[in-house]
Amino acid sequence: MKIGDLVKTKSEYVHSLGGRMNSEMVSRYVGHQWGIVLNVYEGDRPMIDVYLNTGIMSEQSPAGKYEVISSA
Secondary structure, X not given: OOOOOEEEEOOOOOOOOOOOOOHHHHHHHHOOOEEEEEEEEOOOOOEEEEEEOOXXXXXXXXXXXXXXXXXX
């Protein structure tokens, strides 16, 4: 994982959707959030800073919680 990679959460939870929903509600119900890696912290427990599609900046999240969709 490196800066600029597009990542998504590894959650397996899926729920059927109905009606119009914003991206925050969709990511909550579908179980996947995606975002762009802004910083990578190497070490015993690799961590990343990621800007999510919900508009939330997630700082020092465990890198194992995300998988790369598209590499920069």
